Amino acid sequence: MRVYKIILIVAVLNIGCGKKSVDITIPPPAKAELLLPASNSACTAGIAVSDAESTVTFNWAVAEHADSYELYIKNLLTGTLSKHLSTANQANVTLLKGTPYSWYVISTSAKVPETAQSDTWKFYNSGPGVLSYAPFPAVIKAPIYNQVISTATVELSWTGSSVENNITGYDIYLSSNSSSLALQKSDVKDLFLANIAVNPNTVYYWKVITKDAHGNKSDSGIYQFVTK
Template sequence: MKKLLTLYIALLLISCGGGGGDEPTPPPVENKAPSIPTLTNPTNGLLCISNTVDFTWTSSTDPEGDLINYEIMVAKDPGFSQIVSQKQVQTLTTSVTLEKGVAYYWKIRAIDAKSKASEFTGVWNFLTEGVGVVNYVPFVASLVKPTLNSTVTGTSVVLEWNASDVDVNDILTYDIFFGTTTTPPNIVTSHTSKNYTRTGLLPNTTYYWRIDVKDGKGGKSTGQLWSFKTS
């Protein structure tokens, strides 16, 4: 009888134990960033008649279906060190009142409800019309190659950039600054093409360069400082 009672208790304990414990907790689902929006207006290189500018862009999508905000940044330089407007909106348009006769640069990114952000769009530029202005300063040159802070091989490099002007008939020329300090000397004045081959590079050296754009009518934009390294 005692053996039967012991066996009964053992079976009862086994049946109460659940046999396998709790189910494992599934890993949390990764929150992914929204897609990158697309800029639509003002178009790249546009001369805006009004200094109250309407910005528009296409919508992003979020993999988890989260609510999306759009962060828009407007600056006086393509590096966005001189930001004049930065805000978040849920709509696909917003207006900003800016100074007249000034070149501006803008970009946007999408941010979901969990603060996960997409990459920024590319940078577009535009110009607000000035009062009585008959000549507009060219836009700041944009880098093509070598890419910023990249490493190049060999003893020569092709420097390449883009530049534009809302005065479409202006003939642009370029002052090239190049050297091993953050204040590189002017090595070429009034260069006529958007590329330049520099030879005689030293190994394991950081080079700095910039392009100033001139329109031949006294208009000039000072470029950003770019750099690359040699292997």
Template sequence: MNKILKLIPVLAVAAVFTASCSSSDDGGGAGVAPTVPNTAPTAVSNLVYPSSDLLCIDSNITFEWAAATDVDNDVLEYTIRVATDRDQTNIIAQQTTTNTSITIQLGSGTAYYWNVTASDGEDNAAASSTLAFYTEGNGVSNYAPFTAALNAPAADALVDAGTTTLDWTGSDVDVADTLTYDLYFGTTSSPAISQSDLTVSTIDVTTVAGTTYYWRVDTKDNNGVKSIGQEWSFTTN
């Protein structure tokens, strides 16, 4: 009997020790720090050169931009794309560098559109805005205006039905030129012309709910030179 009584405290201590070990083992994983997702770099906020709507007298262009930032301190790469259209479907030059400048030889007498995408090597990237510039051509006395730049509604946006304001920006390196616009607007791709020879760059249109609208703006100067705009779309609630 005495042997049994002496054994009971020993078993109790062993049980407490075992429970204590089990508790420690169960919580061991809680001390492991969770994986922190990598953060995308900021977009390049300033395209330094060529600046917006610049007429470049030399077609050997040294592009310059401000550095992006990255909270993870990753080494950033910059991919510059130069195209002959504002939506960059016809890219004629594309290069990647860790610097914030690069020289590219382009053709003369041509309108170009460029932007820069910053990436951190972790599949995270951020693109800058797109700027337009011209390279000077021999004997050119008048340049075509740049294609219109979209302000609102944003591309493929979802907006409230009723009155929708279409807003764009036109520009020309020939600063003395007067620009007018032809507006194409409708519910099918490649819409018909809605208004011509507009002297303003914003206009209200009437829209109905649950409909996708397509629109385009062609820009003309007072010498009769026209630039065909790209097609945009938006959908109403």
């Protein structure tokens, strides 16, 4: 009986000292805070590489738990989007002069599949002899591309910005024919146009022309929505 008690005590001790499983949570990367080129600015710090191009340095704050970054740059005139990889919180990219761009950064980590996207900023890559900058193309808010509208009227909305803060108004074009958009209303001061009557079962196309005090203009590009 004494031997049995000793064996039982040893067995209990072995169970109590056994290894316990520990769940380790690896946090996802945080959103990067953009630094330069500054939002809605004219970038004049680029290093010229030719008459048409300059190298621009993009900077952002180190994002917590990130070990690499994806920098995305969009030419706002052509819509071309380029991707640049970096393990540091900066990247040098050669861009066209006198051209508006937008950019954002995605934080990534080799330890987890989750990512985090920064805000999107716009800037002009300055060029020689530029006296004024056209407004940035308007960003369409609603309806989003191919959104289905089930009401008899629609409200169009967008955002606008410029380096010189001198936007004077917006011209709104709308049509069911993508090749011949008609002027719906000119010199709109708000960032929306409401109560536009639409027909059912129709694809509509629309765009926003942004104008400034110097007579410069920019085109949002054509968006579309569907009624039912």
